[in-house]
Amino acid sequence: MQKFDVIIIGAGASGVWAAARAVAAKKSVCVIDMGARPLRKVAVSGGGKCNFTNVRANHGHYFGKNPEFTRGPLARFSGHDMLDWAQSHNVKFYEKTPERYFAESARAVVDALLHDARGANFVLNTRVLGVHKNSDDFVIATNGGDFIGEKLVVATGGMSYANLGVDDIGYKIAKQFGHKIIPPRPGLCAMRTNVFGAGFSGVSLNVEIKIGHEIILDEMLFTHFGIGGPAIYRASVRDISHGFVMNLLPGRDAFDWLKQQKKLQPKKQVKNILSDALPERVAEFFADGDTRNIADFRDNELRDLSEKMTNIKFSPADFNLQKFDAAEITCGGVDTREISSKTMESKLCPGLYFIGEVLDIAGDLGGFNLQWAWSSANALEI
Numbered sequence: 167m168q169k170f171d172v173i174i175i176g177a178g179a180s181g182v183w184a185a186a187r188a189v190a191a192k193k194s195v196c197v198i199d200m201g202a203r204p205l206r207k208v209a210v211s212g213g214g215k216c217n218f219t220n221v222r223a224n225h226g227h228y229f230g231k232n233p234e235f236t237r238g239p240l241a242r243f244s245g246h247d248m249l250d251w252a253q254s255h256n257v258k259f260y261e262k263t264p265e266r267y268f269a270e271s272a273r274a275v276v277d278a279l280l281h282d283a284r285g286a287n288f289v290l291n292t293r294v295l296g297v298h299k300n301s302d303d304f305v306i307a308t309n310g311g312d313f314i315g316e317k318l319v320v321a322t323g324g325m326s327y328a329n330l331g332v333d334d335i336g337y338k339i340a341k342q343f344g345h346k347i348i349p350p351r352p353g354l355c356a357m358r359t360n361v362f363g364a365g366f367s368g369v370s371l372n373v374e375i376k377i378g379h380e381i382i383l384d385e386m387l388f389t390h391f392g393i394g395g396p397a398i399y400r401a402s403v404r405d406i407s408h409g410f411v412m413n414l415l416p417g418r419d420a421f422d423w424l425k426q427q428k429k430l431q432p433k434k435q436v437k438n439i440l441s442d443a444l445p446e447r448v449a450e451f452f453a454d455g456d457t458r459n460i461a462d463f464r465d466n467e468l469r470d471l472s473e474k475m476t477n478i479k480f481s482p483a484d485f486n487l488q489k490f491d492a493a494e495i496t497c498g499g500v501d502t503r504e505i506s507s508k509t510m511e512s513k514l515c516p517g518l519y520f521i522g523e524v525l526d527i528a529g530d531l532g533g534f535n536l537q538w539a540w541s542s543a544n545a546l547e548i
């Protein structure tokens with residue numbers, strides 16, 4: 167049985183970054199992954215363009231029981247540091263929307279990461295089945311035999327996109343050593359809902375979503391099963407356990423606007439007035455078959471109509487998140503309150519570390535999750 171200074175479970179974004187760090191620190195490193203290739207999620211991320219960072223990454227863009235946990239790791243390795251890394255590795259990139267950076271090819275990011283991790287032993291097609299600790303070392307049991315490591319880094323990611331390799335072993339190891347797990351759930355995903363009925367599939371519009379005091383302004387896309395698009399993805403990583411409120415006419419006072427239209431275009435059917443501000447099919451839905459001209463609407467009817475479009479209350483019973491297989495990330499995971507944000511070491515078991523998505527840290531849409539993988543792995547002190 168070969169012994170290593172550091173064993174890393176998971177050759178994903180955080181695991182490979184951690185391997186590079188450990189190699190640079192002159193440690194003997196073994197990275198075990200059940201997949202045939204390392205960095206499979208990175209390779210498909212951003213639709214093959216890998217949205218590898220967001221220079222706005224700070225704790226305000228992360229969710230979980232304790233987003234403050236991200237402060238230190240993100241301060242020590244920021245989105246700007248990641249851009250410097252890309253530049254120094256000749257990874258060509260571009261800014262797609264403000265502060266959101268994509269690589270011209272995800273492959274280039276994969277190659278650069280593997281270049282940094284040269285010297286680590288990659289043991290692929292090998293599934294970790296369990297771990298136990300001797301007096302000094304960790305013994306990692308796999309379907310390819312046992313491995314021994316002085317230090318153990320758990321970088322097993324979340325439960326999303328099973329076809330790219332997922333397993334709950336990271337949570338099991340955490341529990342075994344006394345850690346609390348915040349129940350995992352899908353994040354960055356669409357929602358099933360019947361609130362709008364069917365028939366809008368493919369229609370998109372800008373919406374405002376209010377969750378507590380927070381407001382999301384972004385595009386929403388109707389799908390054949392419900393609602394998706396950036397606004398819904400962003401809502402899905404926040405705490406929506408008490409529901410949320412949607413406004414389909416952001417940036418205008420809908421009641422004032424309708425009263426104004428009543429004066430300006432009294433002979434126009436309300437359906438046609440609404441389609442000046444909403445996609446036609448959505449306008450028809452809210453006109454609800456009423457063929458009257460807007461002049462025939464009393465003000466209180468216009469008020470009701472504006473409320474229907476701008477104050478759409480989604481209670482928790484009104485929507486279901488898509489399943490893990492269709493969610494980009496996993497919210498929940500290993501409770502960060504029992505991990506040191508300085509070293510990523512467990513406060514309960516010396517020599518055991520957790521990084522990346524296995525932790526209860528979920529980033530917003532826009533490169534924040536990969537930045538968390540880099541920053542948390544970079545914070546390792548092993």
Ligand SMILES: Cc1cc2nc3c(=O)[nH]c(=O)nc-3n(C[C@H](O)[C@H](O)[C@H](O)COP(=O)(O)OP(=O)(O)OC[C@H]3O[C@@H](n4cnc5c(N)ncnc54)[C@H](O)[C@@H]3O)c2cc1C
Pocket residue numbers: 175176177178179180181198199200201205206207208210211212213216217218219292293294295321322323324326327330331332333334335336493494495521522523524532533534535536537539
């Ligand atoms: C389709 C898709 C697109 C995405 N695009 C972006 C994007 O553009 N920008 C962004 O910021 N984020 C994106 N994400 C999210 C991002 O990829 C993840 O947050 C990130 O990869 C998490 O890194 P990680 O190292 O924690 O886990 P992962 O990259 O998921 O790696 C975990 C590794 O652990 C291995 N593993 C698990 N259990 C075991 C076991 N028992 N034995 C052996 N190996 C095991 C897995 O095989 C896997 O290789 C995307 C996600 C998906 C699914």
